Amino acid sequence: MSRIIPGYWKAEAQTDDDEGDEEEELPEDLADLDPAEQQKRIKARAFQGMFLGTFLVLLFSDPMCDMLGLIGDKSGVPKFYVSFVLAPLASNASELVAAMKLAAKKTQGSMVNSLSSLEGAGIMNNTFCLGIFLFLIVYKDAVTPAGLVWQFSAETISILIIELLVAAIVLFKSTQTLLDGIIVFMCYPLALVIVIFLENVVMLD
Numbered sequence: 001m002s003r004i005i006p007g008y009w010k011a012e013a014q015t016d017d018d019e020g021d022e023e024e025e026l027p028e029d030l031a032d033l034d035p036a037e038q039q040k041r042i043k044a045r046a047f048q049g050m051f052l053g054t055f056l057v058l059l060f061s062d063p064m065c066d067m068l069g070l071i072g073d074k075s076g077v078p079k080f081y082v083s084f085v086l087a088p089l090a091s092n093a094s095e096l097v098a099a100m101k102l103a104a105k106k107t108q109g110s111m112v113n114s115l116s117s118l119e120g121a122g123i124m125n126n127t128f129c130l131g132i133f134l135f136l137i138v139y140k141d142a143v144t145p146a147g148l149v150w151q152f153s154a155e156t157i158s159i160l161i162i163e164l165l166v167a168a169i170v171l172f173k174s175t176q177t178l179l180d181g182i183i184v185f186m187c188y189p190l191a192l193v194i195v196i197f198l199e200n201v202v203m204l205d
Helices: 035-075 079-091 093-104 108-143 153-172 178-200
Strands: 010-014 019-023
Touching (some): 035 079, 079 178, 093 108, 153 178
Antiparallel strands (some): 010 019
């Protein structure tokens, strides 16, 4: 028999047939503990999982980048396009699996959380990481005369265009339909088309 964590996430899901609360249940091994101990154990497990995940990222990131470069060299396809297709599938696999599990519940609360997790991942990847990259370029340029050469104008413009398009869909529509999902999905290949156009037609670096 399981108990519900006090103050734990609870999503209200309303459907045409019924209204109910969607509740997250405790693991069986924590069900008989008092609430304070439950919270302590849950936080400890969360930190343990984050530490292990960070360690795995540090362990495999550099070899993965080398492998993507090798695939590009062997196939004759530019490294950027190989990375554009394969890297997001690997780096965002956890968000994708979590969003699919939430969406599979088919309730209003789970769908909201599923979309929110994907939007958060997109903001983190495209905005936060890009900001860190820009900071490193400015910092390296200030520290060393050569610095880092900026050669990603086309890629950055493509990212900003896709972010604005997705933001428009999210901000101006309170309910997303299947058509909206298809449009957002098509933004993935569209970003690559924009980069190809800017690099080969507009001749941006």
